[in-house]
Amino acid sequence: MNLVVLARDVDRAALERIATLTGADAVEQITPRSFRLLGARPHEGLLAACAEARLDHAWLPEGRRLSDFGLFVTDMDSTLINIECIDEIADMQGLKAEVAAITEAAMEGEIDFRESLSRRVALLAGLAESALGEVYEKRLQLNPGAERLLQGLQRAGIRSMLVSGGFTYFTERLQARLGFDHAYANELEVANGRLTGRIVGDIVDGAAKAAHLQRLRDELGLAEDQVIAAGDGANDIPMLRAAGFGVAFHPKPVLRDVAHCCLDHSGLDGILDLFGEDG
Numbered sequence: 001m002n003l004v005v006l007a008r009d010v011d012r013a014a015l016e017r018i019a020t021l022t023g024a025d026a027v028e029q030i031t032p033r034s035f036r037l038l039g040a041r042p043h044e045g046l047l048a049a050c051a052e053a054r055l056d057h058a059w060l061p062e063g064r065r066l067s068d069f070g071l072f073v074t075d076m077d078s079t080l081i082n083i084e085c086i087d088e089i090a091d092m093q094g095l096k097a098e099v100a101a102i103t104e105a106a107m108e109g110e111i112d113f114r115e116s117l118s119r120r121v122a123l124l125a126g127l128a129e130s131a132l133g134e135v136y137e138k139r140l141q142l143n144p145g146a147e148r149l150l151q152g153l154q155r156a157g158i159r160s161m162l163v164s165g166g167f168t169y170f171t172e173r174l175q176a177r178l179g180f181d182h183a184y185a186n187e188l189e190v191a192n193g194r195l196t197g198r199i200v201g202d203i204v205d206g207a208a209k210a211a212h213l214q215r216l217r218d219e220l221g222l223a224e225d226q227v228i229a230a231g232d233g234a235n236d237i238p239m240l241r242a243a244g245f246g247v248a249f250h251p252k253p254v255l256r257d258v259a260h261c262c263l264d265h266s267g268l269d270g271i272l273d274l275f276g277e278d279g
Helices: 012-021 047-054 085-093 096-108 115-121 128-137 144-154 170-178 208-217 234-242 271-275
Strands: 002-006 026-031 034-038 056-060 069-072 160-166 182-191 192-199 227-231 245-249 261-263
Touching: 002 271, 012 026, 012 034, 012 047, 026 271, 034 192, 034 271, 056 234, 056 271, 069 192, 069 208, 085 096, 085 115, 085 160, 096 115, 096 234, 144 160, 144 170, 144 192, 144 271, 160 170, 160 208, 170 182, 182 208, 208 227, 208 234, 227 234, 234 245, 261 271
Parallel strands: 069 160, 069 227, 160 182, 227 245, 245 261
Antiparallel strands: 002 034, 002 056, 026 034, 056 261, 182 192
């Protein structure tokens, strides 16, 4: 296994300190934002040293390349995009603080996701459907590196899926914008131009996310280790466990121990840099 460290702007002095700390034989530049420390060995001070230098890191098998993968699956809210959409929709009802508190508890794994979603959606009853468009146009932004990541995946011939405990209104638009091959989320029920406070069909929760990953993986004839999954909260745990390489993006603490790599300082395109893709 080789240690790879990365950041948007790598401090070379910090890089050398980490190489010394881990007893690396040599430092090899992979991309302008990532470096491979050959012969590095685990050290109890590695995590703190990387955090102090604002570097992300991962242990990767020798020779592992992006082209070894065939499927990328990602969460939407607070992973692909900068917001929790339901919190911003609730803001239109003057209920953001109440809904955001439930969202936070669900993402930390403190309450059941299905229960939390039903409670939050019920509070949206009566809101005009046009509020969704206002959130998409005025508040939603892609997280750094999202576009570069999807472009790199497409060049490598890797299929992509956006799967979210959020809402189809947003996943459908992001799928068209970024070129995802597949997208799944919860559908808000609308009647007479207003939200009813209910979900149409089955709820997409953590188990459903993992099931979508496994189904598409099997349809594509891929092995588990050919799948990358990215998320940020408790609802992503089953999905990351079902993937060969799990990425926790600016994650809640509950997801850290499940992931193969935590991106705390890099953008989403850090996934490309990890595997030597400099597109």
